[in-house]
Amino acid sequence: MSEKTENYNADIHNEDYRGQYQEILLDHRSLVNIAGRETESLNGKWHFCVDPYDTCRRAHWFKEVRRNDTGAEQPVDWDFDWWERAAVPGTWNLQKPELYWYENPAIYMRTFRYVPKETGERAFLYFEGAAYEASVFLNGVFIGSHDGGSTPFTVDISGAVKTDNRLIVVVDASRSPLRVPMDNTDWFNYGGIYRDVHLVRAPNVYIKDWFVRLEPDGTFSKIRTDVTISGADGTGCERKAVLAIPGLGMEEEITVREGSGHGVFAVNAEALSLWEPRNPTLYDVSIRLLPEDAKAGGDLIQDRGDLIQDRLGFREIKTRGQKILLNGKEVFLKGVSVHEDHVILGKTTTPEIIRETIRDLKEMNGNYLRLAHYPHDRCFARIADEEGILLWEEIPVYWAIAFGNRNAYRDAENQLAELIQRDRNRASVIIWSVGNENPDTDERLDFMSRLAKKARELDETRLVSAACLVNHAKLKIEDRLSEFLDVIGVNEYYGWYEPDFDKLSAILSNSSPDKPVVVTEFGGGARSGQRGSVNDLFSEDYQKALYIKQVETFKKYPFIAGLSPWILYDFRCPRRFNRYQEGYNRKGLIDADRKTKKLAFFVMQAFYKEK
Numbered sequence: 259m260s261e262k263t264e265n266y267n268a269d270i271h272n273e274d275y276r277g278q279y280q281e282i283l284l285d286h287r288s289l290v291n292i293a294g295r296e297t298e299s300l301n302g303k304w305h306f307c308v309d310p311y312d313t314c315r316r317a318h319w320f321k322e323v324r325r326n327d328t329g330a331e332q333p334v335d336w337d338f339d340w341w342e343r344a345a346v347p348g349t350w351n352l353q354k355p356e357l358y359w360y361e362n363p364a365i366y367m368r369t370f371r372y373v374p375k376e377t378g379e380r381a382f383l384y385f386e387g388a389a390y391e392a393s394v395f396l397n398g399v400f401i402g403s404h405d406g407g408s409t410p411f412t413v414d415i416s417g418a419v420k421t422d423n424r425l426i427v428v429v430d431a432s433r434s435p436l437r438v439p440m441d442n443t444d445w446f447n448y449g450g451i452y453r454d455v456h457l458v459r460a461p462n463v464y465i466k467d468w469f470v471r472l473e474p475d476g477t478f479s480k481i482r483t484d485v486t487i488s489g490a491d492g493t494g495c496e497r498k499a500v501l502a503i504p505g506l507g508m509e510e511e512i513t514v515r516e517g518s519g520h521g522v523f524a525v526n527a528e529a530l531s532l533w534e535p536r537n538p539t540l541y542d543v544s545i546r547l548l549p550e551d552a553k554a555g556g557d558l559i560q561d562r563g564d565l566i567q568d569r570l571g572f573r574e575i576k577t578r579g580q581k582i583l584l585n586g587k588e589v590f591l592k593g594v595s596v597h598e599d600h601v602i603l604g605k606t607t608t609p610e611i612i613r614e615t616i617r618d619l620k621e622m623n624g625n626y627l628r629l630a631h632y633p634h635d636r637c638f639a640r641i642a643d644e645e646g647i648l649l650w651e652e653i654p655v656y657w658a659i660a661f662g663n664r665n666a667y668r669d670a671e672n673q674l675a676e677l678i679q680r681d682r683n684r685a686s687v688i689i690w691s692v693g694n695e696n697p698d699t700d701e702r703l704d705f706m707s708r709l710a711k712k713a714r715e716l717d718e719t720r721l722v723s724a725a726c727l728v729n730h731a732k733l734k735i736e737d738r739l740s741e742f743l744d745v746i747g748v749n750e751y752y753g754w755y756e757p758d759f760d761k762l763s764a765i766l767s768n769s770s771p772d773k774p775v776v777v778t779e780f781g782g783g784a785r786s787g788q789r790g791s792v793n794d795l796f797s798e799d800y801q802k803a804l805y806i807k808q809v810e811t812f813k814k815y816p817f818i819a820g821l822s823p824w825i826l827y828d829f830r831c832p833r834r835f836n837r838y839q840e841g842y843n844r845k846g847l848i849d850a851d852r853k854t855k856k857l858a859f860f861v862m863q864a865f866y867k868e869k
């Protein structure tokens with residue numbers, strides 16, 4: 259940091275102050291997989307203050323310097339411990355009425371005590387989600403910044419943590435055309451530390467990440483494992499790890515060299531109960547890093563090894579021609595799209611809310627959810643694993659991203675990597691989506707095909723897709739991105755934005771895709787309780803009639819391998835202000851109260867029962 263910015267008053271002229279906070283990026287490379295580790299919660303009431311002019315970062319408030327060089331007391335403008343409090347996790351928009359539309363930086367502060375449980379222990383902070391950009395400061399020191407509102411990040415505080423700590427986080431929710439998503443979306447821009455924050459302890463040499471899955475070769479007889487360790491850098495030593503799956507009688511040794519180890523192990527296909535919606539078997543899986551004397555910086559240190567454990571399902575998802583195959587058998591994705599939005603909590607969710615969503619899906623006779631349009635809470639896939647629900651997970655490459663901008667690409671690819679690293683051990687997740695409704699331009703093709711390749715590189719066991727637009731001029735399913743996808747997602751609003759419903763049949767009849775097609779969106783708005791004729795827009799009757807026409811049409815086209823109509827619940831949307839909408843997108847099959855089912859819900863329920 260420059261001398262100039264140390265001077266309190268000089269900061270008002272420092273317009274390029276932001277660069278220093280980009281110098282330490284907390285991205286997928288520093289992400290630690292905390293699944294199966296014990297953590298301590300840092301949730302609770304944190305001190306909170308809006309910071310519309312970004313003064314905490316601009317004028318280094320986080321250093322908490324009260325005296326100048328001569329020792330004289332300065333008139334500081336901050337008062338962290340005196341500020342009111344806000345709930346973490348929580349969106350600020352719904353905690354304080356005056357902050358409903360607030361979209362700029364805000365400051366969070368809390369203290370915490372830390373007493374190591376063993377020598378050499380490492381300590382991390384794990385943020386499940388802070389929207390959109392977060393800069394973290396511990397005890398007056400900048401530790402790093404994270405971009406992306408819906409993916410987790412880890413902050414290694416091992417070198418900076420003390421017994422008594424002051425943690426400051428600046429969260430900036432401002433929209434920008436250069437971000438991912440960009441400034442124009444069809445959902446509400448919630449801000450804040452809206453997901454859990456954990457303190458995580460790990461041994462000196464620890465398991466940083468691990469990926470255990472069924473080898474997708476159609477034999478159901480091999481389990482592939484990758485493990486990454488950290489903390490033994492530069493020691494060059496070889497380590498041993500043991501993968502154990504007691505339910506399958508497996509105990510397998512993995513050699514870890516230069517921080518990573520791999521193994522493919524035989525599993526008795528007869529004994530293996532494959533994970534699937536009707537039988538979502540999960541196995542206890544652990545990886546133990548064996549203890550070893552390691553040399554670090556010339557000193558011999560004893561490390562005790564490490565152990566992580568989780569419950570995982572094993573299954574295979576593939577395509578053949580126009581079909582999607584789960585464990586070698588054709589599966590139809592009986593789904594619906596869902597946003598992460600709640601009338602009272604906004605984008606903050608709870609395991610109870612997630613279970614309620616899954617109950618509603620099951621009541622509709624569904625087996626699949628499209629988690630739109632950004633990564634949902636980490637708990638979702640975990641609960642879906644237990645409940646036997648198939649998931650589509652997506653990154654917010656939404657509408658007209660700045661496809662030509664290198665930073666936007668870096669941001670999108672990083673969010674994709676963070677999502678995949680977070681959830682690739684979850685059997686429920688079957689599809690990674692690299693975006694939604696993006697115009698078919700050269701720049702977009704380059705941007706999104708690179709993302710599709712990246713997804714495959716990080717995970718060879720899932721399908722890659724995107725929700726694409728149809729070619730309305732040629733009346734055809736046609737998008738150059740399809741070549742890079744396993745499943746073609748198609749959003750269409752015939753009977754709503756496109757009044758001529760017959761065009762839908764024309765499009766489907768004109769198309770002979772060589773891959774499965776999932777209709778990722780269709781639907782129309784209806785205010786719950788609003789009745790009328792089948793011609794009255796925004797009535798439940800119109801919506802129901804539209805759904806009947808849609809599903810009757812889909813039945814005729816066998817290349818349609820799944821559906822996720824738009825959308826399960828009405829959700830907040832600052833682009834929707836007619837008398838029926840009042841700030842909500844009303845295309846839900848269930849009202850925003852999450853209780854009142856609209857007539858169209860029962861159309862899908864009957865259709866899925868039949869399927």
Ligand code: GCB
Binds near residue numbers: 444749824843845
């Ligand atoms: C779409 C978008 C979705 C919108 C929806 C709508 O095509 O993908 O985000 O909310 O249409 O309601 O217009």
